Amino acid sequence: MIPLSALLIRDVRLALRVGGGALMGVLFFMTVVAIVPFAVGPDLALLHRIGPAILWVGALLASLLTLDRLFAADHEDGSLDLLLMARTPLELAIVVKALAHWLTTALPLVGAVPVLALFLDLESRAAAAVALTLLVGTPALTCIGLIGSALAVALHRGGLLLPVLVLPLTVPVLIFGVSASNAAIGGPVPFGAPFTILIALSLASLVIGPFAAAAALRHGAE
Amino acid sequence: MGLVAFANPSRFLALAERLLPWLIGATALTFAIGLYQAFFVAPDDYQQGATVRIMFIHVPAAWLGMFCWALMSMSALGTLVWRHPLADVALKTAAPIGAAFAALCLITGSLWGRPMWGTYWVWDARLTSVLVLFLMYLGLIALWRAVEDPSRAGRAAAIFTLVGAINLPIIKFSVDWWNTLHQPASVFRVGGSTIHPTILLPLLTMAAAFTLLFATLNLCAMRNEILRRRVRTLQIMQAEAASGTSP
């Protein structure tokens, strides 16, 4: 356990440093949410109606754009090779790295939701619903993003390849996340159904993501 | 097993040469039958009129788009698990063909939607699923082109193909859910309601024709890919000889 917890602490510390990208994610989230009204107009009724969707898309983009550094930074300074050669199973190391990413990038997003809900005229019940669905759904986003991050690790000119690969895979999470948020506000669908599916998606990606990412890293290193 | 015999690229090329004329003939014949049935045997749909004939391309194209990804998944397993030498060749060549079928499905769906619903696009369950599938095909092709070394690219592509294969049923389920959630009062059935035999038969024939077309195109493309890799190897050898380094 000690190597894994050391890895966790190291990753969290790195992410919290200036170039780490943790707080950048929240800033990007806020910027995106602030930009949307310029496009759709200041009509609060409209913003209220699409509020959960804006928040979810913003969170999706924010967690996606911070993911490409997940393995790339380690690849550059050689610690990825150490991870590959270590006795600790690579899949577990990846889960730990994903946890660090989630703690430093996704969790602040959830924390920003109540503030941003004000801008979108979402009442506290709606904001809580969005925050809860994000809390439960962002692990799925992180774990799915892991796969793209691992596939693109050695590409210097990767560019937008990572989002292009990952975004279609995150469509289910987005659908059920927004569906659950809207259901909590007052929709025909009960909150439970999409919410439990969201949890199921997160749990499933928690398994699939690290295994696929580990395979990608191993095959990429050969 | 049989597949091991095809592992040798030269043997594969020889086999492909022998098989190709038959495949091309079968494809042409099935298309001829299918097109005849599509235009002269199938009656007009009472609801959709003559535009039901667009279905005979649209639905098989959707089926082929998904079938292609399923085939690619098997090739991906062949690459990663059994290290079959030709598996990643099959994986690479199938992607553009599958993407073309997905695009064909989207375009014909759009052309069908315009007279039926008045708009060139509707976010119904099948079209949306195929749109996501199409984007995944494009992402996969981008991934192939992003990695220099063909075998490394093959392994990365294989992993993404398998992850996509796991995700595709989930995506389809979620899109169906999402669509029923936002369904307006009148239900639009894209594929037609109960499929009458006179509609089903041309549909199946066209599906068979497209499948044969896929097999023919993929076989030819695999041939090209094997030749391309030989060219690359020879070019590397030539460059090494020219610069004086021994291989």
Place this chain on the structure above:
Amino acid sequence: MMLGPHAVFIVAAYAIAAVIVAALVIWIVTDHRTQTRLLSELEKSGVTRRSAQKRTES
């Protein structure tokens, strides 16, 4: 055979299908010609594959 009032869409659909299939075929055929041309050029300039040199079947 009457195609009804929306005939232009039906014809367009089949036409685009033909175009896409033709494009695939053309791409594959020209790619084949390119690769065989490159291969014969390389072989003429004296570079050969190891299996052709050693004349052994693997």
